[in-house]
Amino acid sequence: MTGAAETSGANKQAASDPGPDRTPDHPAGLDAHLVVTRGAFRLDVHLTAAPGEVVALLGPNGAGKSTALRALAGLTPLGAGHTRLAGVDLEDPRQRLYTPPERRPVGVVFQDYLLFPHLSALENVAFGLRCQGVARRDARSLAAHWLDRVDLAEHAGVKPGRLSGGQAQRVALARALATHPRLLLLDEPLAALDARTRVAVRATLRRHLADFDGVAVVITHDPLDAMVLADRLTVIEAGHAVQTGTPAEVARHPRTDYVARLVGLNLYRGTISAGGVDLAAGRRLVVAELPDADEVFVAFPPAAVTLYRTRPDGSPRNLWQVEVDGMELHGDTVRVELTGPVPLLADVTPLAVAELELAPGKPVWAAVKATEARAYPA
């Protein structure tokens, strides 16, 4: 995940879970503690962001991302916690404070855009302005200006049904931005697009988000979208934030299996002893550089794993006999899933697959160089 290196975040916050008593860093930005309980599911997430910052909420399906978005927009009331935006308290159940969606300075780009099918692109964009009491003519000229900004000036009169996915997304963005929100929420903004349009739309969206002076929160399950669009990531799993940091930090130092898999790293947790790391069940990983800590994560990319048909000569210090569990073509490399004493992902060339005669169930030797593995405090 090389896109991770691209960060422009003003906020260089440590890659740690924000504590519940954190004071708001940015009175002009967003400071939210979202607690929503629905049956057995409980969302409990802290979210802070400065104006101009783009934060991605990254997580698997059912992690509570959409609930968080609805709570920020006011579509789902909070059970506890608070939402403060641009110095204004929007919601605080303890004080019986609740601001309905229509009175929040919040714009939303919904996953399937929800453009009003009976209104033209221009009327869709003008809708919010009209609701704010802007006169019809002024609203239309402002809307035309916004359509122009997303390069859709010539589609002003077109109904949403006749727009392509990428165009509809830009109309939805213009519609949300036209009301001059202080918080812009984007729900899986690229999920409804086909792979080819995605690349182009992702780049355009990034440009528009960079121009936006309020707080932007992007909900996504796609790590690439999150890394490209956001200055900072908050990874949520099962309703809780498990990691927060810049894309680079999260990509280099994943803290859960989910994140590691997302960014394509092998991740293990263990305790330091005698120049190595003890994993569960008596397994051991030798790492070149060890941090000053007891509990550590060890991560290395699948490309750092070398496979051998027979036990290799010499002495790679991390060597295990494993079994091929599955294979998948990723670009021009094959990702091999291995089971054994230590579960591993290995990236090899198709040529190596042929030479090693890899097939599910095939036993092989796997080695990892101590210099390729990174250890960091847990």
Next chain:
Amino acid sequence: MIEPPRVPHKERAVVRKRAVRPWARRTPAVRKRAAERSRRGGAPLALLVPGLIGLVFLVLPLVGLLIRAPWSDLGSQLGSTEVREALKLSLFTATVATGIVLVLGVPLAWLLARTDFPGRRLVRALVTLPLVLPPVVGGVALLLVLGRKGIVGEWLDDTFGYTLPFTTTGVIVAEAFVAMPFLVISVEGALRAADPRYEEAAATLGASRWTAFRRVTLPLIAPGVAAGAVLAWARALGEFGATITFAGNFPGKTQTMPLAVYLALETDPEAAIVLSLVLLAVSVLILAGLRERWMTTS
């Protein structure tokens, strides 16, 4: 590929002809339905005979009406004051009743579809009751409430010196009473089918619930409202039982088309046939207009 359906000999040729069409362009549902239809094969006599008798039973009276129609002096019949008055009154009252039904029924449908309150199911049952209630009973009930000695009617009479029964307004009230459920049910169905997230999207853009309803929901459910209004209008136009009970039968004042037909049958059968033809024509027009929305299952 699906299994070839087992069919009797005679049907095979048909099936083969269908199979020539590219399967890829047919949805699984269509394919399944087509297969089911051909599996049914030839209809057994026990179903075919009563089915055809039923068809004749439904169509024959209409044919009879057309055969017996005094086509030669249709023009003069239609021009007679009696027919013109009844037609004018019917169109007027049915249209006003539909207007009332729209103004009251759409909000009622919205309440039923979009809000949750205790006893909502009971309210819903009450709303649909006039659908199954014999119209005469409805007329009696209206008379008991709005009649000169009725609960509300007495107060109306005392306070404003106004009585509803046996007036044109009474006709409108009776028609609105029987027609309202048609609209409410149609609009409620349309509301339930409409994605409520559009209203949420409108809210995030700063629209109050009323604005969201007016500018987003109402346009989205417009076809359902139109269909409901047409149904309600047709029901109001054909109203007989509640009207004659509550409003009586005064030519030019409360004598609508159906009442005129009933009366004319005894005095002037030809006029009755002409009036019936007019109502039949209106019904056919309505059916044609609604075909797209209501006959899609065929």
